[in-house]
Amino acid sequence: MLGAKMRMGLLGTLVAFLGIFGVAYAASLPAPKERPILTISGKIDVTNKDNTAQFDRAMLESLGLVTVETTTPWHEGKVKFEGVSMDKLMKLVGASGQRIVVVALNDYTTEIPMEDFAKFNVILAIKRNGEYMSVRDKGPLFIIYPYDSNPDLKSQTYFARSAWQVARIEVK
Numbered sequence: 001m002l003g004a005k006m007r008m009g010l011l012g013t014l015v016a017f018l019g020i021f022g023v024a025y026a027a028s029l030p031a032p033k034e035r036p037i038l039t040i041s042g043k044i045d046v047t048n049k050d051n052t053a054q055f056d057r058a059m060l061e062s063l064g065l066v067t068v069e070t071t072t073p074w075h076e077g078k079v080k081f082e083g084v085s086m087d088k089l090m091k092l093v094g095a096s097g098q099r100i101v102v103v104a105l106n107d108y109t110t111e112i113p114m115e116d117f118a119k120f121n122v123i124l125a126i127k128r129n130g131e132y133m134s135v136r137d138k139g140p141l142f143i144i145y146p147y148d149s150n151p152d153l154k155s156q157t158y159f160a161r162s163a164w165q166v167a168r169i170e171v172k
Helices: 004-020 057-062 086-092 115-120 156-161
Strands: 038-042 053-055 066-071 078-085 099-104 109-113 123-128 142-144 166-171
Touching: 053 057, 057 078, 057 123, 066 123, 078 086, 078 142, 086 115, 086 123, 109 115, 109 156
Parallel strands: 038 166
Antiparallel strands: 038 053, 066 078, 078 123, 099 109, 099 166, 123 142
């Protein structure tokens, strides 16, 4: 039987190990302070309400924003998007599925393979050209691929995966 000091030492080592390798070990997220703009459900381990992970805008921004500058089929010229790395977001919630189903405010749905997130540096955009996106302007959340970074991304396959007005994500 392990002594209390040894158990605590092993626990501390495990927590440090998990933290170093970016593994989510928290059992829950803090509750949103404002109205949630994103709900993630399905095969996730880290939740904050009714087996889902709910995020308000401040919670998403606190994860750190990354920038993608790219042309899109929906805008004139290059556009600067700022948002959360989808790879980082999926790791945070402990996603264990192979794909996600994205549901927009207008009930548009699309499926995205999880492997896309790290492979292409996909973001969940919160801002376009420095401004928060309104529902009228494809917001509040928009899945963006860096289309200009790879010619393969300039196809209907990836354009169809780029849902705007994102409200929910289900990990499958």
